[in-house]
Amino acid sequence: MEGTTIGGGAGRRGDDVRSDCWVAVELTDSGGLQLEVKSRVGTLYGPSITKGLEDTLRALGIENARVEVEDQGALPWVIQARLEAALSRAGAPHTTRSHLPPARVLPPPGGTPRDRLRRSRLYLPGNEPKFMLNAGLHGPDGVILDLEDSVHPDQKDAARFLVLHALRNVDFGGAERMVRINQGSLGLQDLDAVVPEGPEMILLPKVETADQVRTVHERILEIQERWGLHHPVWLMPILESALGVENAFASAAAAPTVAALTIGIEDYTADLGVVKTTDGSESLWARSRLVNAARAGGVQAIDSVYGDVADEEGLLAWGRRARAMGFQGMGCIHPRQIRIIHEAFAPSREELARALRIVAAFEEAQKKGLGVVSLGTKMIDRPVVLRARSLVERAREAGMIPQTDKDLPAGEGDGSPEGGEESR
Amino acid sequence: MSDGKLVKNAAGRPVPTLVNGKEQVPYLGVGAYQPTGAKAAPPIRSCKDYPPDGDKRVPDLRTALEKCGLRSGMTISSHHHLRNGDKVGLLALRTAAEMGAKDLMWLPSASFPCHEPVIELMEQGVVHHIEGSMNGPLGRYTSEGKMRGMGVLRSHGGRYQAIQDGDVHIDIAVIAAPSADPFGNANGSHGPSACGSLGFALADSIYADHVIVVTDNLVPFPCIPWQIQGNNVDYVVEVESIGDPSKIVSGTTQITRSPDRLLIAEYVARFVREAGIMRDGFSFQAGAGGIALAFVQFLKEMMKEAGVKARFVRGGSTQYLVDLLNEGLTDYILDGQTFDLAAVASIASNPRHVATSPFTSYNYHGKGNFASLVDAVVLGATEVDVGFNANVNTHSDGILLHGIGGWQNCLFSRCTILAVPAVRDRVPVLVDEVTTITGTGELIDVVVTERGIAINPRRTDLLEAVKGSNLPIRPMEAIKEEVEGIIGGKPEPPRLTDRPVAVIKWVDGTVLDSVWQVEG
Numbered sequence: 001m002e003g004t005t006i007g008g009g010a011g012r013r014g015d016d017v018r019s020d021c022w023v024a025v026e027l028t029d030s031g032g033l034q035l036e037v038k039s040r041v042g043t044l045y046g047p048s049i050t051k052g053l054e055d056t057l058r059a060l061g062i063e064n065a066r067v068e069v070e071d072q073g074a075l076p077w078v079i080q081a082r083l084e085a086a087l088s089r090a091g092a093p094h095t096t097r098s099h100l101p102p103a104r105v106l107p108p109p110g111g112t113p114r115d116r117l118r119r120s121r122l123y124l125p126g127n128e129p130k131f132m133l134n135a136g137l138h139g140p141d142g143v144i145l146d147l148e149d150s151v152h153p154d155q156k157d158a159a160r161f162l163v164l165h166a167l168r169n170v171d172f173g174g175a176e177r178m179v180r181i182n183q184g185s186l187g188l189q190d191l192d193a194v195v196p197e198g199p200e201m202i203l204l205p206k207v208e209t210a211d212q213v214r215t216v217h218e219r220i221l222e223i224q225e226r227w228g229l230h231h232p233v234w235l236m237p238i239l240e241s242a243l244g245v246e247n248a249f250a251s252a253a254a255a256p257t258v259a260a261l262t263i264g265i266e267d268y269t270a271d272l273g274v275v276k277t278t279d280g281s282e283s284l285w286a287r288s289r290l291v292n293a294a295r296a297g298g299v300q301a302i303d304s305v306y307g308d309v310a311d312e313e314g315l316l317a318w319g320r321r322a323r324a325m326g327f328q329g330m331g332c333i334h335p336r337q338i339r340i341i342h343e344a345f346a347p348s349r350e351e352l353a354r355a356l357r358i359v360a361a362f363e364e365a366q367k368k369g370l371g372v373v374s375l376g377t378k379m380i381d382r383p384v385v386l387r388a389r390s391l392v393e394r395a396r397e398a399g400m401i402p403q404t405d406k407d408l409p410a411g412e413g414d415g416s417p418e419g420g421e422e423s424r
Numbered sequence: 425m426s427d428g429k430l431v432k433n434a435a436g437r438p439v440p441t442l443v444n445g446k447e448q449v450p451y452l453g454v455g456a457y458q459p460t461g462a463k464a465a466p467p468i469r470s471c472k473d474y475p476p477d478g479d480k481r482v483p484d485l486r487t488a489l490e491k492c493g494l495r496s497g498m499t500i501s502s503h504h505h506l507r508n509g510d511k512v513g514l515l516a517l518r519t520a521a522e523m524g525a526k527d528l529m530w531l532p533s534a535s536f537p538c539h540e541p542v543i544e545l546m547e548q549g550v551v552h553h554i555e556g557s558m559n560g561p562l563g564r565y566t567s568e569g570k571m572r573g574m575g576v577l578r579s580h581g582g583r584y585q586a587i588q589d590g591d592v593h594i595d596i597a598v599i600a601a602p603s604a605d606p607f608g609n610a611n612g613s614h615g616p617s618a619c620g621s622l623g624f625a626l627a628d629s630i631y632a633d634h635v636i637v638v639t640d641n642l643v644p645f646p647c648i649p650w651q652i653q654g655n656n657v658d659y660v661v662e663v664e665s666i667g668d669p670s671k672i673v674s675g676t677t678q679i680t681r682s683p684d685r686l687l688i689a690e691y692v693a694r695f696v697r698e699a700g701i702m703r704d705g706f707s708f709q710a711g712a713g714g715i716a717l718a719f720v721q722f723l724k725e726m727m728k729e730a731g732v733k734a735r736f737v738r739g740g741s742t743q744y745l746v747d748l749l750n751e752g753l754t755d756y757i758l759d760g761q762t763f764d765l766a767a768v769a770s771i772a773s774n775p776r777h778v779a780t781s782p783f784t785s786y787n788y789h790g791k792g793n794f795a796s797l798v799d800a801v802v803l804g805a806t807e808v809d810v811g812f813n814a815n816v817n818t819h820s821d822g823i824l825l826h827g828i829g830g831w832q833n834c835l836f837s838r839c840t841i842l843a844v845p846a847v848r849d850r851v852p853v854l855v856d857e858v859t860t861i862t863g864t865g866e867l868i869d870v871v872v873t874e875r876g877i878a879i880n881p882r883r884t885d886l887l888e889a890v891k892g893s894n895l896p897i898r899p900m901e902a903i904k905e906e907v908e909g910i911i912g913g914k915p916e917p918p919r920l921t922d923r924p925v926a927v928i929k930w931v932d933g934t935v936l937d938s939v940w941q942v943e944g
Contacts, residue, residue, distance in 0.1 A: 019849050041850050043821035044915030052912075073849025076912040104909070133847075133910065134684045137874050171910075335683035 008089030010158045011082035013070045019130035021074040023082040025090040026066040033057055033064070039071035052076055056083055062092060077104075077169035078129045078162065085158040103168035103197075111231035112176050112200040114259050117141050117397045118300055119329040119345040120338045121178060125150035126159035132166050136173030138335035139342075144178045147190050148205050156186060160193045167197035176200045178236070181216075188219050195223040200234060201259070206267065207237035208244040210254035217255035234259035236302065240267035245286045252297025260300035262331070263290050266307075276307075278314050280321070291326035305331035312340055319344025342398065352395050355388035362389070430924070430938075435813075435861050439935040440924050444529075444553065444573045446591075448927070451934040454866060459789055459932070464590030466633055478607040478645055480660045485519045485638060488659040489596065492634035496526040497552075498595035501632065503625040504534035504557075505600070505612050505761060509671030512600035512638050514541055515663070521550040529573070531594060532556040533583055533624040534827050538671070546571060555592060556583070557827015558926070566925050567823045569941035575824070575926030577817060577939075580624065580760070581786025581793065581833035582931050587627040589789055591933050597628035597635045599652060600666045604639035608657025609650035612762075613772040613779065615641030617667045620741070620762020620771045622651040623781030629656040640666045651779060677742040677764045679721060680714030684845060684874045689718035691895065692802055692843050692872045697726050698893040699886055701800045701839055709738035709801040709834060712763040715843045716802050720744045727753055738785070738798055741767040741777070749776060758794060760785055760830060786833035788931040793833070801837035805844050807858045810900050812865030812880045814842060815858040817928060817939065820851050822859055822918030824926060824939050832931050835867035839886070846873035846907045852915065854878075854904040859918060861937045862928055876903045919943040 013022035021039075037049050053067060067086075071079065121142035124131050127150075135143050145166060151159040163179060180203035181190035191202070204216055213235060220233050235258045237244075237251045244251070245268065252261050265283050269276040276282065287303065294301035303322040306315045315337055322330055323345050330345075332338050347355065357375060362385045365373045373380040395401050430438040433450035441448055449457060474480065482488045500520065502513035513532055520528060526549050530542065534557040543565050545551040553573025558566050566575045578586055586592045601610035602617045612622040617640055629635050629652045637652065638661045647654075680686060692715070696702050702723065710716035721744060727733065734754040739745045741759045743766035748754045750770075757777045762768050770777045785794045795801075806826070807815040816831050818824050834840065844853045854873070869886060871878045876898035879887050890897060908914055924938040 041821075041915070043918060044851060045912070047916065048912060073851065075850055075910065134687075134874055137687060138683060336686060 008086045008091070010085035010089060010161075011074075013072075015072075017072040019073050019075065019078070019133070020128075021069055021071040021079055021082055023079070023086040024068045025083070025086040025092070027062070027090050027092060028064045028066060030064055031066075033062075034066045035069070036067070037069045037071065039069070040073050041071070048076075049079060052079060053083060056080060060087070060092065062087070074129065075133065075169075077165040081129075081161040081165040082158070085161040088157060088161070105167075105169060105171050111198075111233070114232070114234065115300065116176060117329075117394065118176070118260060118302060119398070120332050120341045121302070121329065122175070122332045122335060122338065123150070123180075123305070126163045127151045127155045129162060129166070132170050135335065136171060136175050138338050139173065140175050140332060140335070140338045141329065142176040142178050142201070143172050144180050144203060144331075145194075145199075146180045148180050148182050156182065160190060164193050164197055167194060167199055178203055180205060180238075187216065191216065191219050191223060195220055195233060196227045196229070198229065198231065200231075202233055202235055203262075204235060204237045205264070206240045206244065207251050208239075208241055209247055210250040213237050213251050213254035213258060217257055220257075232257055236260040236262055238262050238264050239286075239290060240264035241271040242268070244268075245289055248290050248293030249296055252293050252299045258297070258299050260302050260328075261290055261294040261297070262302040263287060263304050265304040278308070278311075278318070280318065287322075287325060287327070295326065300328045301326055303327040303330035305333050306337065307333065309334040309337065312336075315340050316344050346398060346400060347391055347395055351391065352400065355391040355395075356401075358385060358388035359392050433935065435864055435936060437861060437937045439927060439938050440574070443576060443927055443935070444555075449934045451930050451936040454864065457932045457934050459589065463588050464593065464631055466631055474658075478654070480608055480654075480657060481606050481642075482659050482661060485515060485598070485636070485661050485663070486523060488636045488661050489516075489519060489523060491659060492596045492636065494520055494523060494525055494596060497528070498525070499529040499531055499593060501531040501594045501597045501628045502533070503599060503622070503628065504532060504536065505619040505622055505624055506617065506667035506672045507619070508536040508538045509617075509668035510536065510538055510600065511665060511667050512598060512663075513539060515638070516598040517542060517545050517551060521545060521548065526550060527552040530554050530556070531583075531592060533580065534829065535559050535562055537561070557829065558824055559826055563824035563826065567818075567939065567942050568944070569921075569923060569925050571925065574924065575939070576929060577828055577926060578929045579786065579828040579832035579931055580782045580830045581788055581795070582828070582929050582933065584627045584782040584787045585789045585931065585933055586929070587631045588787065589933060594628055594632035595634065597625070597632035599625045599628060599635065599637050599657075601637050601639040601641075601652065602666065603641045603643055603647050604637045604652075604660055605643050605645040605647035605654065606660055607645050608635070608637050608652070608654030608660050609645070609647040610637050610639065610652040610654075610657075611647060611649050612651060613649065613768070615639075617641070617665070617669055617672055618768050618772065619667075619672050620768050621759055621779035621781070623760060623779060623783075623785075625652060626781040626783055629653070634658050636661060638663055638666060640664060649779075673762065673768055674764045676766075677712060677717060677744070679717050679744075682714065685715050686718050687874050688843050688845065688872055689715045690722050691874075691877055692719045692841055693722035693726055694893075694895055695841070695870065695872060695877060695890065696723060696800050696839075697730070698895055699839070699889040702726060702730065702732055704732050705735045706732070706799045707734055707736045707738070707797065709740075709795075709798050709837065711740040711803070712742050713804055715804070716740075717742060717744055719802050719843065720748070724748060724753060738780075738794065738801075739763075739767070741771070743767065746770040746777070749774065758785070782830075782833075786830055786931075788833070789933075793836075795830075795833045796836040796838075798834070798837040800839040800841060801834040802841050802843050803831055803834055805842045805853070805862075807853055807855050808842055808844065808868070808871050808900075809855050809858045809865075810904065811857075812868040812871065812900070813858050813861050814863050814865075814868055815860045816862045818860040820855070820859055820915060820918065822920045822940065822942050828862060828928070832863055835863045839869050840867060841870045841872060842868060843872045846875045846903055847911060850911050852904070852907050852911055854900060854907060856904075856914070860928060860939060871900060873903055875906060878903060
């Protein structure tokens with residue numbers, strides 16, 4: 001339920017709301033700050049909520065306002081985000097971030113590696129705080145704070161504040177922090193809000209041309225320059241139409257920060273006017289095309305999502321097929337899908353054992369100065385060695401091999417197929 | 425209310441020495457109190473005073489209460505097997521009100537939201553106070569200091585103990601029965617209002633001065649099985665309906681879809697496996713809460729994978745336990761209460777699905793009980809502190825909102841696991857000191873949260889058993905501090921007065937803690 005009693009309001013209210021709040025603001029000419037706080041956890045946090053509101057208002061130079069809060073156990077940063085959204089809707093000038101308390105969570109220095117493991121990326125609706133807090137506990141390789149399809153058009157501004165504060169305050173564990181922005185100018189405004197908070201990756205929806213990617217890339221560089229930020233913000237264009245798929249290679253090659261391509265099968269099949277099936281035959285060509293274009297552009301190929309959360313077997317089968325096609329990961333719409341996807345994208349025991357043997361044989365050959373690698377009586381071709389080394393690296397990253405094992409010669413720069421391109 | 429003074433008990437909690445006019449023994453520690461004397465007993469009756477044809481029916485409940493000699497100040501008991509669909513508890517108290525009775529003590533085995541109208545009866549002076557679980561609105565009413573007498577909260581086993589030992593005396597027991605014959609034999613396993621077991625009414629039927637069976641499904645003698653024996657029953661009353669079947673049992677019990685709760689449940693199952701508890705012939709108990717049900721599903725897969733079978737499981741039974749039984753993954757279900765249609769059907773038809781009572785399962789003043797034979801039990805809590813003490817009764821704002829149920833009794837399991845979220849809507853579950861102690865840390869072995877598993881340092885055997893596993897074993901303090909960082913620091917302490925409004929009994933009848941009136 002969303003409504004308003006006074007001035008600008010933001011957030012959610014009602015007895016069924018959890019971990020969120022409603023904040024309404026009316027800017028006044030006199031009377032000082034009048035705060036009215038109703039909270040489910042008022043006995044425990046009433047004074048602290050009131051103080052937080054006063055501190056923010058004063059820091060923003062607001063001396064006179066009426067503020068109403070209906071709190072259902074929102075965390076402090078959620079209250080802050082809702083207050084800022086309400087102030088913005090009430091017409092308060094809001095141009096600086098100096099009022100913000102120091103971030104609880106600092107982005108990892110230098111961002112993430114361009115080719116890091118991206119098996120699973122968990123979608124989190126950008127205007128729904130309750131799913132954000134524990135998302136990292138489920139162990140996804142990435143989380144996507146979504147400002148696009150999961151956010152109602154009327155709530156885009158509120159979601160932006162919430163995502164901004166989530167990036168500052170929520171520990172997503174080891175997950176790469178991605179934001180899916182909106183299309184067009186709305187998406188550029190999204191970038192203005194979130195890029196200063198250092199997300200490691202931006203997902204661009206409904207990409208059809210390389211220009212769309214370049215526009216986003218350039219805007220990010222501008223923002224980074226303004227804020228003195230340097231770490232790479234990777235881009236993952238989402239192809240969601242026939243035209244988008246046709247231009248896959250151009251999009252992959254559109255900017256040096258593109259690190260992956262992915263597809264939105266729901267929109268793609270709608271564009272084609274075909275029905276989406278669980279075996280995905282109607283999108284097979286598009287997905288194959290994407291894999292090839294991604295490889296040609298030197299970026300990762302990432303599959304869409306599997307929509308039926310209850311169907312774990314279907315998800316596993318889909319994931320295994322996707323891996324066989326050349327994808328390196330897929331999206332998750334529920335945390336319970338993460339483990340299954342990791343299983344689907346993991347090499348089998350036999351595959352891994354064979355790769356380890358090949359890598360060992362390669363090292364042995366290197367040591368002896370032999371040009372030819374052989375395993376038993378078989379000669380091993382160079383592409384096979386490269387694939388084995390890549391598989392072993394991925395498996396190590398995924399925790400399938402103890403970190404202390406030394407299967408690979410460290411720092412060998414002789415043509416690992418994907419790595420070492422961070423500064424490209 | 426309390427005229428006695430407060431003394432500090434062995435748990436360090438100030439407790440009243442006098443409750444509703446009765447002298448109390450403060451908690452002395454686990455197993456420290458030595459009871460003496462003989463059990464209570466109802467008056468001796470004679471067959472000559474009962475109809476030789478065995479037909480003990482009277483026209484209505486009012487007639488039955490009149491014949492039992494209802495008068496002001498008496499204690500009336502009821503059971504909670506009909507859960508939120510119960511109509512008989514209220515019917516008994518309202519009939520007593522019509523008859524002009526005042527100052528009654530109500531002794532339910534538990535209360536539900538459907539019992540909220542008892543508040544009106546307390547306002548009218550019909551009910552003086554409640555000794556039983558005080559859930560939701562009744563708990564709030566108590567916390568606000570509005571009840572005239574002091575609330576007494578007992579575990580299921582503690583209620584049996586108190587009735588058996590004569591700590592509390594029932595004048596008239598009113599037992600809702602889904603099936604009964606005119607002699608008073610009764611069961612919960614059959615009939616349109618079937619609820620499975622009737623174990624919570626057993627003590628009432630044995631020790632009350634007068635026993636009335638109320639049924640909406642009268643069958644000719646004999647009513648089989650006779651979970652309640654007619655030889656203990658004075659009168660039988662037929663009514664149109666004893667309860668709302670849709671609220672007695674649920675059609676199907678749904679497992680939680682909350683990813684965080686599923687994560688906790690999965691950790692619990694993995695812990696039970698990694699610690700070596702899951703082995704052939706083991707036993708476990710899990711209730712019908714969301715995490716417990718999901719735990720059963722995860723454990724089931726692990727049992728199948730390992731080819732392991734349980735000797736018995738204790739419920740709270742649901743479809744999920746029934747599936748274990750039917751798939752040969754357990755030899756028996758020892759059932760305390762029956763939560764869904766599948767479980768009701770099973771208990772009525774499968775001899776390996778056995779109805780139990782608090783006497784067999786939980787009574788601490790007996791020659792042993794089943795709870796201590798269970799290898800692992802999975803329970804909840806509203807708060808757990810760094811000493812592993814836990815609270816199931818009050819919330820962090822001090823308000824009484826839940827009964828004890830079988831929780832205290834289950835602590836005697838060989839491995840007691842509390843499965844709790846580390847934080848609920850900004851309210852931390854792991855705290856420095858629990859608001860109310862329902863069970864002391866020496867009996868609580870493992871606390872499983874979505875942010876890690878804390879093992880009681882006393883259980884060096886468990887710590888050793890899971891060493892080298894990839895379970896997230898962490899010190900309780902570390903999880904607690906992490907959560908405090910997230911929620912914006914420790915919460916304010918609850919605002920309480922120094923007036924006790926209820927007491928928490930330990931399983932042996934001693935007073936473990938007080939619930940204080942909240943500031944207005």
